[in-house]
Amino acid sequence: MKISLKRLNDNYLFETKNERGDIVLLDNKSEEEPKGSSPMxxxxxxxAGCSSIDVVMILKKQQHELEDIQVEVEGFREDGAVPNVFKKIHIKFNLKGDVPEAKALRAVKLSMDKYCSVSKMLEKAAEISYSVELNSKILS
Known part of the structure; x- marks a missing residue:
């Protein structure tokens, strides 16, 4: 895996590109009108993406097709700390479809505890928690 970065303006706007040519813009969140995402x-x-791919893949393998998956991730940082890393991250999974509750919970748990490379890496620095909602019913 390889990423290249080039500066696009006099300030903090950068273009990043992977080996396939996919482009993501980076900018400093303190800019008045940022034109890209901050690194954090x-x-x-x-x-969010890593865990969602896992959940969809796990449920597909079990012959359960989701109608929809939406994920909200909230990161909590320590004010004034340098570096200002995430101390806590909470992920809220909102699933829709004809999926047994136990299967939905298990798919999310497998992603978070075993398969999601991003969460496994970030858990070394931050406490990660999650909640699951299936068809508007809170499961955890």
Whole structure:
């Protein structure tokens, strides 16, 4: 895996590109009108995407098709700390579809405890928690 970065302006706007040519813009969140995500923002996006791919894949293998999956990730940082790393991360999974509750919970648990590379890496620095909602019913 390889990423390249180039500066696009006089300030903090950067273009990152992976080996396939996919482009993601990075910017400093303190800019008046940022034109890209902050690096810390990308970490939260990464855990949302990684865990969602796992959940969909696990349920597909079990012959359960989700109608929808939405994930909210909230990161909590220590004010004034340098570096200002995440201390806690909470992930809220909102699943919809004809999926047994136990299977939905198990898919999320497997992702968070075993398969999601991003969460396994981030848990070395931050306490990670999650909650699961299935068809508007809170499961955990």
């Amino acid at each position: 923002d990308l970490l939260l996006r990464g855990i």
